[in-house]
Amino acid sequence: MRYFTVLFLPLLIGCASTPGPAPAPVPTDTELCEAAQGNLEKVCPKLAVTPAKKPFGVYCREAQTTNNIYVNPKCMLSAKSCEEADRCPQQ
Numbered sequence: 001m002r003y004f005t006v007l008f009l010p011l012l013i014g015c016a017s018t019p020g021p022a023p024a025p026v027p028t029d030t031e032l033c034e035a036a037q038g039n040l041e042k043v044c045p046k047l048a049v050t051p052a053k054k055p056f057g058v059y060c061r062e063a064q065t066t067n068n069i070y071v072n073p074k075c076m077l078s079a080k081s082c083e084e085a086d087r088c089p090q091q
Contacts, residue, residue, distance in 0.1 A: 029074045033060035036076035044082035 075088035
């Protein structure tokens with residue numbers, strides 16, 4: 001038993017390390033996805049539907065809740081042109 005304590009105690013102590021900080025949560029404005037789609041339909045129809053023919057509101061919700069991809073619907077909602085809307089995901 002004495003040998004067990006001497007040999008394995010350092011290993012057990014090393015395994016009790018604390019986990020690192022939790023990753024930062026992805027910001028969401030998911031409740032704005034449908035409204036952002038409505039704005040995109042007015043100012044930039046090409047962005048209101050994805051290449052896969054999925055409405056922006058559906059894509060936005062799925063991207064943010066399932067895939068942790070932030071598409072910035074608040075910015076899309078306030079965009080006044082396609083150029084502004086194109087920059088939203090990077091902001």
